[in-house]
Amino acid sequence: MSQKVVLITGCSSGIGLALAVRLAGHEKKRFMVYATMRDLSRGQDLVEAAGRALGRTLEVRQLDVRDETSITTCVDGLPDRRVDVLISNAGVGLRGPIESQSMEEMRALMDTNFFGLVRLLKEVLPGMKRRRRGRIVVISGVLGIQGVLFNDVYTASQFALEGFCESLAVQALRFNLTVSVIQPGPVLTLFERKVYDEAVQMDLSEADQETVDLFTNTYLKNNQQGFGPHGQTAEEVAQHTLKILTMADPPFRQRTDRNTRQQDRPGDTFDRPGLDHDQVYNATLSLLKRLPWTRHKTFHLDKNTL
Template sequence: MAPRTVLITGCSSGIGLALAVRLATDSQGRFKVLATMRDLSCRGPLEEAAGSALGQTLEIEQLDVCDEGSITRCLDKLPGQYVDILVSNAGIGLIGPLESLSLDDMRQVMDTNFFGLVQLVRALMPAMKRQRRGHIVVISSIMGLQGIMFNDIYAASKFAVEGFCESLLVQALRFNISVTLVEPGPVTSEFEGKLYSGVEQVDCVGTDSETADIFTRIYLPNSRALFASLSQSPEDVAEVGHTLKVICARRPPFRHQTNPAYTPMLALKRADPSGELAGAAFYSLVFRHGPLLRASLHAVRLCRWKARKLRQALRLLGLSRTGSPWSPACPSAPPDSGQA
């Protein structure tokens, strides 16, 4: 069977780059990848990682999700403007006290993270409907389910993504089109590096001194500790157990969380529709039990370090669960009914 065409946005680094390489180098040759990015001068890392797949199972094209003309030019290169799988991954972050953020920066986040997805889906849906098949995979965030202090605008953009996809799902199913939200927690990547580099330059202008102190003295250290303890690599999010898994599923799930560490947080929110329980728990963790939070994160980091060492030892002994015997089998034909 012919390989399935996959269009991925935001492939200059992070999850997009890792997923593009993973699919293009698939040992079974199941995918033909169109890896896109806003600025083609940033293509070097992707070309290097793709190796011999470049020009064979992976092509690189320019696509700016905020530019409708750029989207059209890219899709015009596809037969009938059709792809089997869209992976909407392009996104930007924004953190800091609300009063210190500019409206222009806020609009840029919404334009990229939300309206960029809307423009892509609007452009690709007609061909998917005609073919009565397709899969829209959206790299969302755990912050599309639970807001986090000082991530107000980023969380809002991801909540918008989640609502859009929920609304789209039922119509999509009528045309045998699957929709999947992949919801990572913190991911260690260039995205995070740029975000924190920008934060270090924030001077909290327009913010009262108490809020500025909470941001710099409490939020930033806790956030860095959380990344150090609970973050995943882009390769992990792209790999067999997560994004590749939902792409290959016969009946793709609507939601897939990549980090089980966040399951209790989400369960807490669902257990109390009023929201008071989750709000009180977060408040206590941040303002009353900060040392306990940091000690717990340090313990988690130590356990994960030991687990990584064990996996490395298993790989050296040839006992790791990697390679084709453990790769998920993609369906030989498009799924007949999408999500259950």
């Protein structure tokens, strides 16, 4: 069985690093991994974790998902420009009142989290279609299932990924390609710590006092201790992803946390995902359930009164 060429983004830490090391260390050497990151100076942790796989089944390359030239240069450097498996993992976070977030910050988040995937696919999808072989794996998360207080823009980026992938998956079937969305639960990584620290230091002067109190005394206070024993490790997510890659007929969605689940009953899209440790998440869920999502009785408009 020939090695599968795997291109992974966002490998300087966290899930991306764990994925690169796990796939490159596969006992049957099934994968040739190209682990990419925007800033190669941040690659020391990956190099150390890769160990003997470095230079054998793992190579580190520069790739910035915000830069089309960077993506093209990276893919041009692969043998025959072949990518058998694309794992889109690069992402950034943003929390807090939207009044305190600049439009530039919001655009930058969407540019990385959503349009980063779009740019990658514009580069590698044509080759996959020609070969009629390929797998696309997108790392999303529980915020692609349900919005959470003060995660408005980040949640929007995850919902965008989910909808985009649903649409793409239908087209992919025609070309014998698969699309899988990985939805981790809370993951204990430097990414979460960085996003939390940035939220703590946010300038809240543009927000009203009631919103500031809700953010600082409820949201940040609840998140101060992180996810504790309830969070997943990046290695667990990597193991789930490996399982998906070795399936003949992988599912479209795969939740990696046994405590999370999603049901989509008519008129009741939201259901408790089992994250009982996260009071903000569950409070958001309770309030969402109270919104009038659908009208159960039909009504008619009188055109004469319009």
